[in-house]
Every structure is written in structure tokens, then in C-alpha cells.
Amino acid sequence: MITAAVLGASGYSGAELLRLLHTRSDVKVTRCIAASSAGKRVAEVYPAFAGRLDASFEPLELSGFDGTDVTFVALPSGEAMHVVPDLLGKSRRVIDLGGDFRLQSAAVYKEFYHHEHVAAAFLPEAVYGLPELNFEKIRDARLVANPGCYPTSAILALLPALSRNLIASDGIVITSMSGISGAGRSASVDLSFSEINENIRAYKIGQHQHLPEIESVLGDATRKQVSVSFVPHLVPLTRGIYTTVHSTLLAPVSDDDVRSVYSEFYHHAPFVRVKEEIPQISHVVRTNYCDLFVKVDPRTHQLIVVSVIDNLVKGAAGQAIQNMNIMFQLPQNEGL
Amino acid sequence: MITAAVLGASGYSGAELLRLLHTRSDVKVTRCIAASSAGKRVAEVYPAFAGRLDASFEPLELSGFDGTDVTFVALPSGEAMHVVPDLLGKSRRVIDLGGDFRLQSAAVYKEFYHHEHVAAAFLPEAVYGLPELNFEKIRDARLVANPGCYPTSAILALLPALSRNLIASDGIVITSMSGISGAGRSASVDLSFSEINENIRAYKIGQHQHLPEIESVLGDATRKQVSVSFVPHLVPLTRGIYTTVHSTLLAPVSDDDVRSVYSEFYHHAPFVRVKEEIPQISHVVRTNYCDLFVKVDPRTHQLIVVSVIDNLVKGAAGQAIQNMNIMFQLPQNEGL
Amino acid sequence: MITAAVLGASGYSGAELLRLLHTRSDVKVTRCIAASSAGKRVAEVYPAFAGRLDASFEPLELSGFDGTDVTFVALPSGEAMHVVPDLLGKSRRVIDLGGDFRLQSAAVYKEFYHHEHVAAAFLPEAVYGLPELNFEKIRDARLVANPGCYPTSAILALLPALSRNLIASDGIVITSMSGISGAGRSASVDLSFSEINENIRAYKIGQHQHLPEIESVLGDATRKQVSVSFVPHLVPLTRGIYTTVHSTLLAPVSDDDVRSVYSEFYHHAPFVRVKEEIPQISHVVRTNYCDLFVKVDPRTHQLIVVSVIDNLVKGAAGQAIQNMNIMFQLPQNEGL
Amino acid sequence: MITAAVLGASGYSGAELLRLLHTRSDVKVTRCIAASSAGKRVAEVYPAFAGRLDASFEPLELSGFDGTDVTFVALPSGEAMHVVPDLLGKSRRVIDLGGDFRLQSAAVYKEFYHHEHVAAAFLPEAVYGLPELNFEKIRDARLVANPGCYPTSAILALLPALSRNLIASDGIVITSMSGISGAGRSASVDLSFSEINENIRAYKIGQHQHLPEIESVLGDATRKQVSVSFVPHLVPLTRGIYTTVHSTLLAPVSDDDVRSVYSEFYHHAPFVRVKEEIPQISHVVRTNYCDLFVKVDPRTHQLIVVSVIDNLVKGAAGQAIQNMNIMFQLPQNEGL
Secondary structure (H helix, E strand, O other): EEEEEEEEHHHHHHHHHEEEEOOOOOEEEEEOHHHHHOEHHHHHOOEEEOOOOOOEEEEEOHHHHOOOOOOEOOOOOOHHHHHHHHOOOOEEHHHHHHHHOOOOOHHHHHHOOOOOOOOOOOOOOEEEEEEHHHHHHHOOOOOEEEOOHHHHHHHHHHHHHHOOOOOOOOOEEEEEEEEEHHHOOOOOOEHHHHHHOOEEEEOOOOOOOHHHHHHHHHHHHHOOOOOEEEEEEEOOOOOOEEEEEEEEOOOOHHHHHHHHHHHHHHOOOOOEEEOOOEEHHHHHOOOOOOEEEEEEEOOEEEEEEEEEOOHHHHHHHHHHHHHHHHHOOOOOOOOO | OEEEEEEOOOOHHHHHHHHHEEEEEEEEEEEEEOHHHOOOOOHHHHHHHHOOOOOEOOOOOOHHHHHOOOEEEEOOOOOHHHHHHHHOOOHHHHHHHOOOOOOHHHHHHHHHHHOOOOEEEEOOOEEEOOHHHHHHHHHHOOOEEEEOOOHHOOOOOOOHHHOOOEOOOOOOOEEEEHHHHHHOOOHHHHHEHHHHOOOOOEOOOOOOHOOOHHHHHHHHHHHHOOOEEEEEEEEEOOOOEEEEEEEEOOOOOOOOHHHHHHHHHHOOOEEEEEOOOOOOOHHHOOOOOOEEEEEEEOOOOOEEEEEEEEOOHHHHHHHHHHHHHHHHOOOOOOOO | EEEEEOOOOOOOHHHHHHHOOOOOOOOEEEEEHHHHHHHOHHHHHHHOOOOOOOOOOEEEHHHHHOOOOOOOOOEEEHHHHHHHHHOOOOOHHHEEEOOOOOOHHHHHHHHHHHHOOOOOHOOOEEEOHHHHHHHHHHHHEEEEEEEEEHHHHHHHHHHHHHHHOEOOOOOOOEEEEEHHHHHHOOOOHHEEHHHHOOEEEEEEOOOOOHHHHHHHHHHHHHOOOOEEEEEEOOOOOOEEEEEEEEEEEOOOOHHHHHHHHHHOOOOOOOEEEOOOOOOOHHHOOOOOOOEEEEEEOOOOEEEEEEEOOOOOOOHHHHHHHHHHHHHOOOOOOOOO | OOOEEEEOOOOOOHHHHHHHHOOOOOEEEEEEEHHHHHHOOHHHOOHHHOOOOOOOOOOOOOOHOOOOOOEEEEOOOOHHHHHHHHOOOOOOOEEEOOOOOOOOOHHHHHHHHOOOOOHHHHHOOEOOOHHHHHHHHHOOOOOOOOOHHHHHHHHHHHHHHHHOOEOOOOOEEEEEEOHHHHHHOOOOOOHHHHHHOOOOEOOOOOOHHHHHHHHHHHHHOOOOOEEEEEEEEEEEOOOOOOOOOEEOOOOOHHHHHHHHHHHOOOOOOEEEEEEEOEHHHHHHHHHHHEEEEEEEEEEOOEEEEEEEOOOHHHHHOOOOOOOOHHHHOOOOOOOO
């Protein structure tokens, strides 16, 4: 039996972790920490759990983590780094779903997150938790930085083409559309139904904190200087990320050629499906799949890749559990 | 030229007033009061107005209202009653879009609004601003209490049947579904897209503040003791109210009989359409129409009436402007 | 191992059956029949199944059903009755998700379904598959008529109050809102996104085919003459039914009294949750739960009950599987 | 008084034309042609017009167009070219809202529309009806090809930068998201609410018929070889197009520099707003505005432009009326 704690359990990612974990017979969630809801029953905040999950949110007390096998940290970026160092002395493994340990450079972190990193000493040991890239490092990691939702979709879309030298590493254009749950569970006029419904908006153009994550992970993985332009959009649906990537082909290839490269690259990846039809959000929602589609545009010598995930599953809680499964040498898709 | 002020201009009803008024050549909006946005340009808060409406939100200063022909008060219920008494000495006419002057009884007001009425002395003079009921009183009123959105749909649905003694005045069941803009422009997790989308919820069952408004207006108009059960629901759309009313027929009648009664009753009402097909929100959205449909259920001896409006137009700003038109002896549908 | 066939597997209810069955280790889906999609792979029509369900849709050939333990018939009403008689000689058990075997009277069937019943001889043997009502009959039934989505929500809302003589059996008003998947997977302008989005409409007022189902099942169960008025509405969400019921209390009671009656009545029902807060669609979506909420309106002597389900789960495929579980003496919630 | 006919009046663009024209005192709609709805009243098909527009749909008879000042052709692409040649002998001016006369090359037309052009002789005389580009030609044109919705947003986004030599004319990436009304009013499972809601999909990647329209109009206007990669997406809202364009800067510039170029370029264009904040669909919906936002990404030397319109207004009916206004020497924004 794996003992697991969830820190920040009342947000959307935290609740998704509970949803995916509470039916497993091989995992026991020992702690549901949520400072803002401490003392309330989980089913009070998320009535969907009534009759299924008998637990209460607790305040944060680090003493309670002693001997926990794995702790999922689903705190907002900027909060996790205050807690993780202490946690690492208590919980055997830590999987942080936020952005605090994804960038190797504290300077870049400050530039994009707009505050100092207070636990930069732990950055070198953090393993970027993308199983399709770092399976073996994840297995042995004490601290896993679970990838961001946009980066998960974008990196999986680009990794084969860059690794196999099909495309140039600069001039990459990433356009993403995200469901609103990606903005978290918060009170904000900007996220209210009346403002989001029948509306679309781009935001943080060229300044989103996931931009350096995409560039650095792809750069480190392929030993290239990767340069991308990234524009995220909010669209009126709850779950899902739809990412369309344009890049410049280095040599003429066919759709079939590229699809073969992708299929082979992800041959052992149980959650990546290289599709022959254009994927849709509905194909992956509430699953841990990433569906990919490749298309060569011979007129413009571009490779276009479509990449689709559920932001709360493969883009957050599902991938975190996939990482846990790897750590504990379970099948990657156990419970997913 | 009618000079008009809008107090509480940055909420959804206030913005709808500006949308409907700013193109009129016979009305000049002299003041846009919005304490929370004071100093900002209207087009900053509502970018749709860019290039069309060159005005700024101002803080509340009563001195500025001297000699204004009409002031629309679009403040939350409970705030208007603190301002209206002073306004009445300055602005020639006042139309309050909130609930503070709709009930004749300060005791009932306290029961349903959960605070004391501080301007009860002004209740007797307030005219309930439903033009289909109170056309002549509105024309001469100094203070009009613009009807609530649910009551507008429900009262228009019931007025002919009760007035013509087709139905019993008790045992009336009103079920309403409202778009989310009816809840106002506010930061709240409960109103966030992720909570509202793909969801429905009833609220304030049997306790909504519009309940006594419906009963008292219908009761006064028909000199009957009217008793209704009212359940409002929030459904995932931005605009519109869909109200379905069940009542008990006093004698057998046909659909055609009832439709004739309704058509005749609203013969002079330019904004009520008695339809032969079941109406839909899309038929009335962004208009000042109320679409009605009547259906006799001979099995259960019930009269079923469907009533549909746009909550921000006939349910708020449009009806307020209809009232202004009546006050200034313009065609009721001027600018609507 | 239970062998199961699905007839009409390419509609929304059929696909939901496959979704719920394909991960079970104790059930093997041996046949996916879908005439309109015969020859296509399931993952071609429903790409969400790619990599998870390796099966193809087949044309209907009754010979293939010999010895099947259970056949789920997810055909449109009016088609099932042409097939079920032959099926009953081959498949050990048949669960029909449509309306053909829910009414005991072929005459009432014709009145509300607008065509003759061609298999009326099988009506007496069909068991109405509402487990909270007919657990033991379902266990032994050869033919189960799985309840309609609206009736499931309405009957569960009313059964305790009628059975315990809390309310009058006439004058009952049922108002329901349904997600659009309830209308099935079909090409229709009326169901297109542009017509449904930002819209609400009532339909089949007083004439819906689920009306006699509600009345006859409640009447038979409580040995009363039950008379209801029923208005269904389409609202812009994909899944879920929200039903609000008004009825007349026979004697004064408190909310707590009624809640106790309901809680006790459903004490052994694993999928009915009697809640203390008003339920929402989001609390039950993708689950087999029915959430109930009771509220006494002392002003009008009415009992108001809110009842919420997922139309494709408790209102269709989930309840069918619950019935299968009962037939094969498994825990009711196995795989749900 | 301008006499106007609408051909194809029952589709979404046709209905939007009626909505925008029926309140004008200087335009009289003399014919509403809609073969599929011939004989029905407009208010029967679009109940929103009840009490406001007293007209019926008629079958197509060319004789009826004699002497009409202007005819709007809102037929599907491929149908207009069969009618327009005859119309030009009868109606003084013709504005075609479809794609049949937008491309100068019949060969390219065949490649992207997948059928032969049967009226290629009329291509040279057709004027591309983008007022911001062809104001004077439109004024004098007998036949105007009203721009496509995607091209309107994309061309307005790129015209200033290409004309002023700020960006390279190749390597342009256009990503667009469209509301579903852009797909027209048709019965299709793919466009049904249950398939579109909570979903996103890209389509016709690199093959959309608007691609050559964008390239050829920009190429002709700037005398450059323009090459773009274009991916359209369907997102779950009814109206609006959101286009995000990436291009390569030819020399370093600041955001302010580019914004000045754009503001000056569109100085005389009443419907283009160059904004300092990122625009949203809600800012332009139901208006004829195109909102533009420019952003230099100094890291990648790219210019990012966001362009937002209402697909049924500036992307169809509104722009057609703007063209009519220009033809008849009215203010461009008359009635818009």
C-alpha cells in the first residue's frame, strides 16, 4: 500500500488527484491538506464525492508527513518552494504540480514568475516529470517537477521532430487554447461565466511562464538552442488544451514519413496516440492521453503538429499519478 | 433633449442602459456614476464601447444631479434606498432598477432582503414600473420601481388569466431558469465559468426576494389573494429568463380561448407577443419583447404558460427605458 | 464471465454502455451491433476509444446472439419491439433502454409514441428496471424495460412522499431540464450548436411520452391514481437532467421530517443520495447517482423536491448496468 | 430609397442581413429569396422577427430583380456563380457574400473549392469588397465579392505590416478560431451541440479555401509573393473569429512603432480599432468592428498580431452593408 498526501487538495488539480486516487486499492490518501478549507469535509466542498470519499481537509502541519511514501503538492506556483524543502525530509517522494521546480535557472524563474526563488538549491535535483522523456530519472527521483499543461502538449508535439532533426529549432510558433479550469478555482470577474462564455481571449503574449519551460526542456533534451513564440488563449470550455504548432522543415518529407517517426518515437509511451485524423478535445477529455496529428504543408515547407490533452489529467493530476506509478514501479497506466 | 444620469453604470444593467441610450439623438447621458470604477473611461471597463461612447465613470456626488430629467439607479438592492430620497429633490424623475421600492411593505422587505428599509416613507409614492399594468401611473410618477427580471416574466404570464378569472389564485407554481448575467458582475467562485458551465442549480427555493414582488403585484392588480410557489434556477447561458407557470383552471377552456384572452389583454402592449409556437430565449434575446405561450392541459385541468424575456432588457434596462419613454410621452418602443 | 451484446451501440447510450463495460474484467462485450456504422471500428466513430477498445460495429444478425448472457438494446423507441421477441429466444436476458416495453398498455403506448405496438404480448412480462422499486423482479426478469431519463429523476423524487402518504397524488407539477445528449446523436438543425447555445426551449408540453410512464409507474407502485403535469426543457449543456417537482402536502411537516422519510426509504439504495444542500448537475455527472433534496414550503403547503441525474448514466446506460449487476447477483455498484 | 434583394435569405448570413437592414428608413428590402423556405413567413423561420419584419421567403425568379438597386447573394459557394451572371443584367449592383468571385484564378478556385468555375468570365470585373483596401473600386463596382470571414480578420491584421515593409512576406503563420455559425445553418452530427460543446477541433489544415484568398489579396495589394500557413479551428461559441498571426520582422521595432503604423494606416477606417489591450470576441460581437492588437516579440524577432471580428457582421453581412453604403455614397457606418 502506497501512502499518499495531497497538499493543496481543494483546488481543481487537487480534486482531480483525489478523484483519480480514491478508488485505488493500492494507494491510500492519508492527508488532504487545504488551508483555505481546513476543517470542512471534502464532500462539502466537492459534493460529487458524497458517499464515495470520507475525508476532511486539514491545515498544513509538516509533522504529519513523516513516512509518507509520496506527497503531491498542488499549491500555486510561488507557494510550493516554501514548503518543498521541509517536505523532502519527511515524505519519501515529492511530486510538485506547480511551476517552482521546472526551470533550472532561478534567474529565468524570477523573470517569468515575477518573484525570487527561495529554494534554488533544490533546482538541480528536481527531475522534470515528463515520462515520455525522463522515465528512468523519474523512477529514481526524490523530487519531481510535474510539467505544466501547455508545455506537456507542446513538448510532446515537438520532441520527435526536433530529436530526429526534421525541423529547425528556431522559428517555432505555438498557439494554444485552454479550457478555463486551467486558470484554477478562484473568484475573479475575468473568469466569471458571463465574461468567458461566448468569448475568446489571448493573454500573456510572449510572456507566459510556460514559455521558458518549453524552450529549456526541448533544448536540454535535444541539445539545441530552441526558440519558440507562444500565444495562449482562453476559450469557453472547462477542460482541455488544444495546441497547434508550426515549424520549418529542414528537408522535404511526407505526412507518412513524419507520422512514422512519431509513432516509432512514442512506441513505448502508453499515453501518446499518433492519430491519422485531426484530434479533438473530446477524444482525450478525462483521460491521460495526448493525441498527436502531423501534417506537412509542402507549399510553405512547414510541419504542422496538433497536440491535444486534458489539462487536469495529462496536463496535471493524471501525469502526476503516472509519475507516481513509475516511481513505485507500477504499470504507467495503473488507475488511469 | 432629455438629460439622463446613470447611477451604478458599471454593472451589467448599467452597461446595458448605456448601450441602449448612447445612440439616441433625443437623450443625452450626462453622468455615468460608478464608484468602483470612478476615473476610468467607460471603454476601459467595457472595451466594446471604444470609438462609440466617449465618457468616463464618475464618483457619486449628488450635487451633479440638479436639473437632470431622469436618473436611472442601477445600484444593488439595499444601496439605492440610501440615495433615492436625496435624488428625488434633484433629478426630476428617478427610475430604480433594484428591489428597494418594489414592495409596499417595509416588513416584507426586511423578511426577504434581510435588512431594514431606511426609506420606507417613499414606498407609497413609488410606482411599479410594469408598463403593461401601470402605464398611466408611470407617465406621472416621480419615482418608478422598475420590476425584477423574474417578476416581469411571471407577472406578464399570469396577469391576463388572473384578471379574466381563468385560473385559481392559489396553487400557482412558477419555475424559472435564468442566464448568469442576472447574478450581476461580481467576483465569485460560484459564478466562475468552471462552476456554471455544464451545470444547473436551483437556489433560494421558496425564499427568493422576487416571490413577494410577484404575489403582491398580482394581488393588488387583481384584488385577489395570490399565492405562488417559486423556484429559480441558474443555467449555463449569459442572457435570458425562461419561466414556465402552472396554474389550476377554474373552468374548461381551449388553447384558442386562452390565447384570445391573452392577445386581447396585450392588444396595446407593443412588447408582448402571444405566440402560437413555444418560444425560446433566442427569439427575444437583446430585445425588449416578452414572448408568451399558453397551453391547456385537459388531463390535469391546468393552464401552462411559458414566458420568455431577456433579463437585461425587458428584465432590466430595456424596461427602464420603456418607462422613461412613457414618462416623456415618447413612443414606448423609441430606441428599443 | 458475463457475455454481453450491445444493440444500437453507436448512439450516445450505446457508447456510454461500451465506456462503462469495456474496462470490466467480469464482463466481455461479444457483439457491438450498429447497422448505420457496420464495418467501422468503434474507435473510428468514437476516437476516444482508440487504444482502449479494439472492436468493430457489426450489422444485426440474430443468429449471433445465441447463448449471450445479456443483450442491451439501445435502439430508438419503435425499433426495439421489432427485435426483442426474437432476441428473447436467444439471449438469456434482455435490457431494453428504449421506451417500447415500459408501458403496460399498448393503447397508451400508441397515444404517446404515435405508432402501433407490434409486440404487445411481451408487455406483461417486462419488468420496469428501476432498482429502487423493483430489485427482486429485476433479479429474475428475462426482459427489463430500463426507465426513461426523465422518469428516473421524477419517480425517485416522488416515490417516498407518495408511498408514505405525505402528498396528494394529483396536482403534481414536474419541470425538467435536460442536457442535449438526451435528444440522441442525430443530424438536425434544431440540435445544432448555433441553435442550442445561449438558448432554452420547452417542448412537448403535456404530451411527452415519458408522462404516462411517470404516472403509471408511480400509480402501480403506490396503488393510487397519480396525475402529473410535466414540462421538459432543453438547456445548453451536454449531460444531465435537473427535475424540480411541486406537490401538495397532505399535512404539515418539517424539512427534517421529510428528509428522514426519504433517507429511510432509500436506506438500501446505493445510488440515491438525500442531500442537505441543493444538488447540482455537476455533483452527479458521469456517475450513477441520483441526488435528491426536499424542501417544505409552509406558505403554500407544498413539498418541493429537486432530483438530479446524469441522463446517460442513471438515466440510461448506468442504470442498465445496475440492472445487469442485479440480474447476475453482483454488487449493484460493480463497475459504476 | 435603396431597393435591396436578398438571395439566400434563410441562412445565418441572410438573416443577419435582414436584421441589419429591416430597421433602416433609407433601404427597402423588396425580395427575400430562400428556395428551401419559400412560402414561409420570415418570422416563422426566425421567430425573433415576429412583429418587426412582415415578409415572406420567396422562390428564386430572376424576373423579379429588374430594377433592384442592389442584390445581396448569400448562397453557398458554388451556387452563386450559376445565378450572378443573369442577376447582373437586372439588379444594378450585386454583392456576393460567398467565395465564387473572390479569387481571380479559376484554376485556383477549382483546386480549393473542388469544382469547376462556370462563370470565370466575370472574375476580372469582380471587386474584392474589403473597404479598407478597395474603397474607390467598391464605390463604382457592379459586382463586389464580399470577403470571407477568416480573410477579413487575417488581411486586416497583415495589410499595414506588409505594406510598410515591417515583416517578411513568407513564413507567415495564421491561426484562427471560429464560432460555429460560420459553418452555416445545416443539419449535421458534426455541428450538433453535443459534439461541439466542450470541444475544439482544427480542420482543413493547409487546405482551407480561404487560404488562397488571403495570399492573393495580400499579394496583389502589396505586390509581393505572400505565403502563409493557415489553420482554422472550431471552438464552442456561436459568433466571432479570433485570429492570431505570427510573422518575421525585417528590422527591430517597438510595440509603439508598430501600433503607430497601424493606427495611421487605418486612420480613415471607421471600423478598425487599433487597441492597446488584447482584444476579445466580446468587444466586437454584433458590431462591424475589427479590433487589432500588435506585439513585438524581441526574443524571436516576430510580430504577433491579434485580430478579432464578428464573423456574421464584419465577416459577412455587416461588411456587405458597409459595401452597399459605399456604393450609394452613404456614410460607411450607416445602420451599422
